[in-house]
Amino acid sequence: MITYSGIHHVSLTVRDLERAKAFYTKVLGLNEIERPPFDFAGAWYAVGEGGQQLHLIVHEGETLRQGEINTRDGHFAIRVGSYKEAIAWLDRQGVPYEARPFAKAGFPQIYVLDPDRNIIEFNAEQYDGE
Structure with missing residues (x-):
């Protein structure tokens, strides 16, 4: 094992x-x-x-994606300390995102694309928004 x-x-x-x-x-x-x-x-x-x-x-190579955010597509997730602070930071940086504060996963999620259209998920242990 x-x-x-x-x-x-x-x-x-x-x-x-x-x-x-x-x-x-x-x-x-x-x-x-x-x-x-x-x-x-x-x-x-x-x-x-x-x-x-x-x-x-x-x-x-041909491994780079072309489309918009599709959460079923390959991505990686980074746990953040505060959902609210992550949203505020992305807003200040002008980064478009898809927010899911009450995601079915059981924890809040935020999805963004990097300049090469790689999908990144930010998630927090709990929703701390307003």
């Missing part, structure tokens, strides 16, 4: 690394971390305090 200790990282493909880095660093506020000297372009980010990471990989 395999014993799991958590998710180490999620990798996303991007076409324009500088545009993606601007989004993840300046808009979402993630901290870029050191990345090994691979022979392809990319960037790594720390997510939270538990050692989880987000890896961006430049790729021109």
Whole structure:
């Protein structure tokens, strides 16, 4: 049997690394971390305090999606401390989102697209909005 200790990282493909880095660093506020000297372009980010990471990989292949937010499509989720604060931050940054404060999942969710149309879910333990 395999014993799991958590998710180490999620990798996303991007076409324009500088545009993606601007989004993840300046808009979402993630901290870029050191990345090994691979022979392809990319960037790594720390997510939270538990050692989880987000890896961006430049790729021109056909794995990139074209459509709008579809929550059944591949995505990754980041747990946030406050649903209300996440909504306020996204509003200040001008990031369009799909808000689901009373989602059927049992916790509030917010969905956004990055510049390469990767879907990101932000969710909170509970709804703390008004």
